Amino acid sequence: MKIDGRTRLVAIFGDPIDHTLSPAIQNAAFEHLGLNLVYVPFHVRPADLKAALGSIRTLGFIGANITIPHKERVMRSLDDVHVHAKDVGAVNTVVNKKGRLIGYNTDGAGYLLSLREETGFSVRGKKVVILGAGGASRAIFHALLDARPASVVISNRTPKRAADLAREFAKRFKNTVIRTVPFKKGPLSEEAQSADLLVNTTSLGMTGQARLDFPGQARLDFPVESLPKSAVVSDIVYRPLETVLLKKARSRGLKTHDGLSMLVRQGSIGFELWTGKKAPVELMRKAAKKALGLR
Numbered sequence: 001m002k003i004d005g006r007t008r009l010v011a012i013f014g015d016p017i018d019h020t021l022s023p024a025i026q027n028a029a030f031e032h033l034g035l036n037l038v039y040v041p042f043h044v045r046p047a048d049l050k051a052a053l054g055s056i057r058t059l060g061f062i063g064a065n066i067t068i069p070h071k072e073r074v075m076r077s078l079d080d081v082h083v084h085a086k087d088v089g090a091v092n093t094v095v096n097k098k099g100r101l102i103g104y105n106t107d108g109a110g111y112l113l114s115l116r117e118e119t120g121f122s123v124r125g126k127k128v129v130i131l132g133a134g135g136a137s138r139a140i141f142h143a144l145l146d147a148r149p150a151s152v153v154i155s156n157r158t159p160k161r162a163a164d165l166a167r168e169f170a171k172r173f174k175n176t177v178i179r180t181v182p183f184k185k186g187p188l189s190e191e192a193q194s195a196d197l198l199v200n201t202t203s204l205g206m207t208g209q210a211r212l213d214f215p216g217q218a219r220l221d222f223p224v225e226s227l228p229k230s231a232v233v234s235d236i237v238y239r240p241l242e243t244v245l246l247k248k249a250r251s252r253g254l255k256t257h258d259g260l261s262m263l264v265r266q267g268s269i270g271f272e273l274w275t276g277k278k279a280p281v282e283l284m285r286k287a288a289k290k291a292l293g294l295r
């Protein structure tokens with residue numbers, strides 16, 4: 001890596017930020033294309049977010065990624081927010097356009113692109129089951145609705161969050177039937193029987209977290225066995241790359257889609273927004289796997 005008087009920075013702001021894979025992914029791409037750019041993580045606490053954004057302008061960074069827990073609050077401090085990010089209610093990518101900070105959300109598009117690339121799945125007219133109703137769910141749910149599925153069933157440990165999200169999106173996306181279902185094995189098993197796509201957007205299955213532990217029942221996994229043979233199973237968790245959910249799906253012969261693909265794809269869209277160049281996606285995926293300690 002060569003750093004000189006013309007080197008420009010791209011930042012990632014988060015709290016915590018220690019485990020981010022994005023520097024490995026982006027720096028590999030910058031280097032590969034010979035761009036005089038460096039991607040650097042910064043630990044930014046909520047109280048310092050506004051000042052950190054100001055430094056993008058002051059120090060002439062070309063942009064930034066915004067991650068947990070700032071994705072929603074950051075919107076207030078930007079000069080403009082792309083209509084899609086406004087709709088989702090969260091920004092994960094900022095572009096510095098001559099001192100004006102513009103917010104984008106590449107999570108949903110990254111999810112959908114990688115889903116299509118990895119599994120060939122087409123959302124239109126299909127039935128989707130989503131687990132989780134947090135920030136990641138919002139972006140993925142929105143992107144899926146844009147692709148016009150026949151129905152989406154959302155299930156969350158805290159039912160109110162799922163109900164609120166379902167109500168909000170039902171007003172905007174009238175072509176899709178949107179329902180909620182209790183986060184319990186029985187009702188989920190019933191929904192699974194006619195599902196075409198199952199997406200886990202919760203942190204369940206992540207290293208260090210409990211497995212799919214449904215309330216009142218310890219370590220009860222999602223009823224993968226109820227899904228049809230043609231179903232696709234998608235998990236946004238990438239530590240481990242093959243979660244218990246994906247392992248079970250694969251052992252039943254179902255197509256799977258892992259969280260690293262989404263991470264790489266949302267990053268590749270950010271790369272293209274910052275540089276105006278086509279992202280070397282395969283190279284970025286290899287760099288991400290290497291950073292995870294995989295080959």
Ligand code: ATR
Nearest residue numbers: 132133134135136137156157158161201202203204
């Ligand atoms: P993110 O931005 O990653 O989506 P989030 O907004 O904190 O993060 O959302 C986390 C999601 O994982 C939520 O759907 C959360 O369920 P609750 O709304 O009930 O909190 C879900 N989640 C996290 N830990 C969980 C657990 N142990 N069991 C079930 N769901 C869990």
